Amino acid sequence: MMSEYDLPLVISSFLVAVLAAYAALYFGARLANANGGARRRWLASGALLMGTGVWTMHFVGMRAMPMDVAMTFDVLMTAISWFAAVLASGVALHIIGRNRLGMLLFGGATLSMAGGIVVMHYLGMYAMRMSAPPTFNIGFLIGSVAIAVVASGAALALCRKLQHMNGPGSLAIQFVAALVMAGAICGMHYTGMMAMIFPEGAVPAADNGLRGEWMGIPLAVFCIALLAVALVVTVVDVKHQRELASFKEEEDKRVAELAFTDAVTGLPNRSALEQRLLDILARDNAGGNPFALIYLDIANFRELSTGMGDESLNAVIREISAALRDQMSDQTFLARYSASAFFALVPDPEDSQHAFMYKRLRQIDQRIGTSAMPVTWRAGQSTYPVTGNSTRKLVLAAMVPRDLNEIGHFRNMAPGPELVLPGHNRHS
CATH class of the missing domain: 3.30.70.270 (Reverse transcriptase/Diguanylate cyclase domain)
Structure with missing residues (x-):
């Protein structure tokens, strides 16, 4: 029951999910206007942040689950679960960052990200290598997969929409979108935990190399610090982009003025x-x-x-x-x-x-x-x-x-049939 979970760790898992979703949305949105090396940097950063954030949320959420024995994890399987989350996020962001995107590609990106989250989640739970194999609640299992697909689709659709938005309003929408995404990610995680049940009395493998104490608050603090740095980068980037836009606007205005201004006198030309x-x-x-x-x-x-x-x-x-x-x-x-x-x-x-x-x-x-x-x-x-x-x-x-x-006397002004200046040919 959720009432038995460690509430501070549940809250920490949600906070990590919010920050990861916010940073990933921003980094993903930046892909639309990036090319070459800049695009690769934004893509790698977005994949790393989103994958690491979702992975961290999962393990912090697992630590919130009450167990009668100390929780430990297999190092290799835990690392593979992290890589699966990062790789899936990278593939999804790469597809969603394309200039043109049809329904087939969008579906592929959604399934790629959802698949990575599902693999990461269940592989991360298997990483405990319990002494008895788990059983599955099929209803919760299907529900967790469905939530992963819907959450991934919604996340990528929001990311796509934010690519075409600018200004302070887009940041507010991005924050609301991050809250929705975080709720969906956490929903998938806790549904998935109810889907995979270990028999009573089962214990983690004795040779697991990763102690569970490091996968709770310490991991959450590290990931929050990482995401905070990323968010500072986004704030600096937003400021830089606004300065560039302002400079470009001023430069365009200056160029336009020069086109209509006499360089010597400053008068209109x-x-x-x-x-x-x-x-x-x-x-x-x-x-x-x-x-x-x-x-x-x-x-x-x-x-x-x-x-x-x-x-x-x-x-x-x-x-x-x-x-x-x-x-x-x-x-x-x-x-x-x-x-x-x-x-x-x-x-x-x-x-x-x-x-x-x-x-x-x-x-x-x-x-x-x-x-x-x-x-x-x-x-x-x-x-x-x-x-x-x-x-x-x-x-x-x-x-x-x-x-x-x-000069100034206009009463006798009259149109001429065809005015010609002195020295000019009438038909020139």
């Missing part, structure tokens, strides 16, 4: 401007959100850059772009379009908030320059939807030169 225009034009109510494009080009850029090295020229461009930024109103999107040109995208261009910006831009020749040489500006503008309804038309219209005094 041509791609960023075109993307912003496409986003606006793609809105359902785009026609109800007018905007203007103001083109600002350094007309004497060639003369300005003559004789300058790259660093000196970049410093001048940064100085000019900073001054240009200062002229913009709060809602204006300023981008560097080319080496010498900038575009300002102005939302709701008729709004009075932009009045001072237009006034400053009309005086841009006097406001923005360099100490080495005055800067001469060429400007143009277009408006949506009056001038055009596509990115190409709006940009080309804005690049048609206009008098600086026309």
